[in-house]
Amino acid sequence: MADRLDTPSERKFKLFRRRSSGDGFGQFAEATARFMGSPKFILYMTIFVVTWIAANVILYRVSEQYAWDAYPFILLNLAFSTQASYSAPLILLAQNRQDDRDRVQAEQDRQRAERNLADTEYLTREIAALRIALQDVATxxxxxxxxxxxxxxxxxxxxxxxxxxxxxxxxxxxxxxxxxxxxx
Structure with missing residues (x-):
């Protein structure tokens, strides 16, 4: 029992369990980049911007104190800048992951092509040997x-x-x- 006291025991109940795949952020980046490149995102963004501008213009005309982002729409501009500053690295990360997958796929394709070439050369040699052997066989x-x-x-x-x-x-x-x- 004394030899176990020097090593900490594992907790049986973990509040926050970490997923075993260490590439969760990369998957999140790809999902985000994929969504941001979809027509659905453009539609949602357009609806959001039109609603934002319409609400601020209408509220500004009713009373200036109710408009949270008046005409130059500085807060909207800040939101777009923040979105752009986060989305650009996420898109680059997704592109890097895709480049890695493409590189692996190209390597596998190259290896498959080498095997096909070796098989084709082997079959060509075998066919040539059969032709030579058939020349000696009586017709x-x-x-x-x-x-x-x-x-x-x-x-x-x-x-x-x-x-x-x-x-x-x-x-x-x-x-x-x-x-x-x-x-x-």
Whole structure:
């Protein structure tokens, strides 16, 4: 128990838990830049500015004390300046993140192209080897012609044997009736 006293224990209940992704601000910057580049943002901003100006002009005409931002609209200008000073770095951060993603994607595309090139070169070499090997293989026409030649040779041999057998039969007709005996 004493060895545990020198190390602090972890709190079981944390009031503010930090998310595990350390890139939350970058995601926030991208979401903000994406929203600020949308038509919805332009519409909301236009409605806000028209409402701001209309309210201040109407309230100024009713009584000068109710208008919180009179004609030069200095407070509105300050709000726009503040928005611009925050949105520009957020947009740049989002662009940097997109550049990093594009760089990674380009590297992956380059590696994929190298693999495709290597595969294509390998297949080209294999096809060339097959073509060379097929040059040594007999073609169907060659095999047919060889078989025809062999059949013709066999027919000639058979015809020659038949003729020889007929000539032997014609020369010795009496020998067929008497059985042959072999002398040992």
């Amino acid at each position: 169907r026409d060659f095999v047919r012609s060889e078989l025809r030649d062999m059949m013709a040779d066999l027919r000639e041999e058979l015809d020659a044997r038949d003729e020889k057998a007929e000539s032997i039969d014609n020369d010795n007709p009496a020998d067929l009736s008497t059985p042959r005996t072999t002398e040992s």
